[in-house]
Amino acid sequence: MVTPAPQRPSDDGPEGPLQEARAWGIVSYLLAGLLTYGGLGLLLDHWLGTSWLVLVGLLTGAALAFYLIWFRYGTR
Amino acid sequence: MSPLALAAAQGEEFTSPGKEDFWWPILGSDSSAWTLTRPAVMALVSVALIAWFLLAATRHRAIIPGRLQFIGEGAYGFIREGIGRDLIGSRDFLKFMPLLFAQFTFILLNNLFGIIPFVQYPTMSRYGFPVALAAITYITFHAVGFHRKGFVGYFKDLVPPGLPSWIVPVIFLLEFVDKFLTRPLTLSLRLFANMFAGHLLLLVFILGAEHLLLTGGPALKVAGVLSGVLAIVMTFFEALVEVLQAYIFTLLTALYIGGALAEEH
Numbered sequence: 001m002v003t004p005a006p007q008r009p010s011d012d013g014p015e016g017p018l019q020e021a022r023a024w025g026i027v028s029y030l031l032a033g034l035l036t037y038g039g040l041g042l043l044l045d046h047w048l049g050t051s052w053l054v055l056v057g058l059l060t061g062a063a064l065a066f067y068l069i070w071f072r073y074g075t076r
Numbered sequence: 077m078s079p080l081a082l083a084a085a086q087g088e089e090f091t092s093p094g095k096e097d098f099w100w101p102i103l104g105s106d107s108s109a110w111t112l113t114r115p116a117v118m119a120l121v122s123v124a125l126i127a128w129f130l131l132a133a134t135r136h137r138a139i140i141p142g143r144l145q146f147i148g149e150g151a152y153g154f155i156r157e158g159i160g161r162d163l164i165g166s167r168d169f170l171k172f173m174p175l176l177f178a179q180f181t182f183i184l185l186n187n188l189f190g191i192i193p194f195v196q197y198p199t200m201s202r203y204g205f206p207v208a209l210a211a212i213t214y215i216t217f218h219a220v221g222f223h224r225k226g227f228v229g230y231f232k233d234l235v236p237p238g239l240p241s242w243i244v245p246v247i248f249l250l251e252f253v254d255k256f257l258t259r260p261l262t263l264s265l266r267l268f269a270n271m272f273a274g275h276l277l278l279l280v281f282i283l284g285a286e287h288l289l290l291t292g293g294p295a296l297k298v299a300g301v302l303s304g305v306l307a308i309v310m311t312f313f314e315a316l317v318e319v320l321q322a323y324i325f326t327l328l329t330a331l332y333i334g335g336a337l338a339e340e341h
Contacts, residue, residue, distance in 0.1 A: 017162050021331035024324060028262045032254035064250055067243075072236055 026069050033065030034058055090287045093279035098201055098272070115199040122185045122199070130181075155180050155326060163330035168337055172330070175216065179209065180326040183267070187318035190275055191311050198271040198318065203264070206271075210264035213329045218255075221336030233339075263328055270321050274314045281307035 041057020044050070104111035133148030141149060155177050160169040183200065190198030200206050221230045234251040235244055281303050288300030 017158055017327060018331075021163060021327045024328055025331060028254055028258045029250070031262060032250055032258040035258065036250055036253045061250075064246055068236075068247055068250060071239065 022073055026073075029065045029069050030062065033061035033063075033068075035061070037061030037064065090284075090291075093276060093283055097279055098275070100197070113202070114197060115202045115205065118189055118195065118197065118199050119182075119186060119205065122182060122189070126181045126185060151181070152177055159327055159330045163327070164334040164337065169330075172216075172333055175212075176326050176330055179212075179329060180322055183209065183325050184319065184322035187271060187322055188315070190271060190278075190318055191314050196278075198275050200267050200321075201271040201275050203268045203272075206264040206267040209267070209325070210260045213263060213332060214260045217329070217332040217336045220333060224337055230336075259332065263325065267321050267325055270317055274317055278307060278310055278314060281310055 037060045038054060038058040041054040041060075044053045044057070100114035101111045102114055102117060129144075130148060133144040136142065137145060156169075156173055159180075160173050160176055163169075164172055186199035186205070189195045190201070218230075221233075224230075225233055231248075231252075234255060235248050239247060285300045285304035285307055288296045288303060292300055
């Protein structure tokens with residue numbers, strides 16, 4: 001693929017603005033996980049007449065969000 | 077009627093401050109969407125003040141800067157080197173500096189209005205203002221992302237490379253909701269909620285002190301003095317929060333733009 005040269009903002013140690021900004025971004029991921037998969041669980045509950053899928057959805061969403069945060073920020 | 081006059085007119089009865097204290101119509105009816113309100117006027121005044129300050133700071137540029145030039149250059153350098161270059165990257169950051177610096181100065185001054193004597197109302201405690209600012213950030217970072225990577229490429233790039241392939245679809249959905257829904261939501265809500273809650277807190281201490289001092293017995297007057305002292309302490313605390321929130325908003329705008337531009341693959 002022809003793309004411009006790879007360019008990532010420089011990693012600036014544990015204290016710099018990049019780390020700080022990431023810390024604030026984590027809230028957004030957690031919220032997204034809970035909203036998306038909790039919402040999906042709620043919808044499925046509505047359709048299937050069950051009541052426990054919303055809990056499964058919320059837990060799945062939180063787990064996925066934690067996984068993604070770890071993968072994005074923890075492994076490199 | 078101002079909250080102070082309102083509290084005085086009510087005499088004995090103390091009504092705790094609430095969301096009515098944020099509605100300040102100046103021109104127009106009480107319910108119209110086109111009513112000119114106090115925060116709207118303050119936002120306009122803030123733009124004039126910032127423009128005046130920056131023009132004054134850059135008019136007589138010198139190698140050895142005067143005081144105004146020093147403050148102006150310091151603020152710009154802080155945003156440019158501390159936020160723009162670090163988060164967007166040295167190749168692209170320059171063309172986003174006008175946006176970042178304008179956002180920072182605009183939010184900063186409008187937040188500081190919350191503690192500047194006789195103004196004492198943070199513009200951003202009306203949710204419409206943070207929403208408009210977050211919308212600018214939202215449109216900008218998605219636009220530069222689509223422009224840089226193409227429509228399909230941008231969506232492909234939402235998911236970080238190297239994930240196990242079976243998990244990619246669920247992570248894609250999560251990333252999509254994060255970037256298109258919760259980012260603008262958290263960005264606007266964080267600024268709004270901080271300013272709203274901070275102003276309400278100050279109102280409680282200041283109006284409480286006034287009410288206790290004017291209508292209370294001797295013991296309550298002492299409590300009123302304490303409440304007044306706390307109001308002053310909280311005002312300094314608010315100054316900290318107001319600067320911090322302006323910084324965080326700009327920081328996140330830069331992070332989102334940098335993320336939309338960065339090549340993951």
